[in-house]
Amino acid sequence: MKIFRQLIFIILIGFSTTYYAQKSDLGAWYMYFGNNKISKKLNFHNEIQYRNFDGIGDLEQLLIRTGIGYDLTENNNNVLLGYGFILSQPYVQGEKTENIEHRIFQQFITKQKFGRFNIQHRYRLEERFLQYDFRMRFRYYLGFNIPVTNKEMxxxxxxxxxxxxxxxxxxxxxxxxxxxxxxxxxxxxxNMRIEAGYMNQIQENKNRGQVQIGFYNNIPFTKN
Known part of the structure; x- marks a missing residue:
C-alpha cells in the first residue's frame, strides 16, 4: 500500500498545482514518454504531450513525436531519427487560431553518472515545416535525476x-x-516512473509557467 500512497501523493501535487493554474497565467502539460527497446541496439521512441492554456480544456498544443534510435555503446550514446506532428491553437488578437507543423528531427543523447547524480545531455536538430514557413532549430538539454529515498533509481x-x-x-x-x-x-x-513539477519558459522576453505531469514507459519489446 505504501507504493500507492506515494504515487497518489505525487499525482495530487500535480493536480493541486494545476487547480491553481486555472486561476492564473499558468499552463498545464500532460505528457507521456515511451522509450522501448526493439533489439539490443535499437529503440522505439513514442511521445504524446497535451498542453493547455489552463488546467484542462483550453488546448494550446498537441504534440506527437516518434522515432527510431540506435545505441552506439551499451545502453548509452543514442542517435535517433524522428518525426513530430504539432497542432497548435494560439490566440491571435483574442481569437483562437489553428496551425499545423510537421517536424523532422535528429538527436544524440549521452548519459553520465556521478554519485547519486544521473545526468543526461541531449543535442537535437529540428527541421520545422510550418504552414507558411520553414525553419531549422538547435536544442541543447541538460537534465538531472537525483534519487532521494535510495542511493539508486x-x-x-x-x-x-x-x-x-x-x-x-x-x-x-x-x-x-x-x-x-x-x-x-x-x-x-x-520500466516506469512518474513526475509532477513546474517549468518556466522564457520566450520573446516573456516568462510563462507550466505545471507538468509526465509518465515514462521503458518496457522493452524484446527479451534481449
Missing amino acids: LPKTLYLSAYNEIFLHLDSPVFDRNRVYGALGFVINK
Whole structure:
C-alpha cells in the first residue's frame, strides 16, 4: 500500500498545482514518454504531450513525436531519427487560431553518472515545416535525476528531477526560448516512473509557467 500512497501523493501535487493554474497565467502539460527497446541496439521512441492554456480544456498544443534510435555503446550514446506532428491553437488578437507543423528531427543523447547524480545531455536538430514557413532549430538539454529515498533509481524510490533546455534558431533571431524545470518523481518499477513539477519558459522576453505531469514507459519489446 505504501507504493500507492506515494504515487497518489505525487499525482495530487500535480493536480493541486494545476487547480491553481486555472486561476492564473499558468499552463498545464500532460505528457507521456515511451522509450522501448526493439533489439539490443535499437529503440522505439513514442511521445504524446497535451498542453493547455489552463488546467484542462483550453488546448494550446498537441504534440506527437516518434522515432527510431540506435545505441552506439551499451545502453548509452543514442542517435535517433524522428518525426513530430504539432497542432497548435494560439490566440491571435483574442481569437483562437489553428496551425499545423510537421517536424523532422535528429538527436544524440549521452548519459553520465556521478554519485547519486544521473545526468543526461541531449543535442537535437529540428527541421520545422510550418504552414507558411520553414525553419531549422538547435536544442541543447541538460537534465538531472537525483534519487532521494535510495542511493539508486530503484523501484519505489522518490527522486528529484531538473533540467535546463535552450532553443536556438539557425537564422535570425538566433535565440528562440529557454526552459527551466524542477519536479518530484517516483520510480514505479524498473520500466516506469512518474513526475509532477513546474517549468518556466522564457520566450520573446516573456516568462510563462507550466505545471507538468509526465509518465515514462521503458518496457522493452524484446527479451534481449
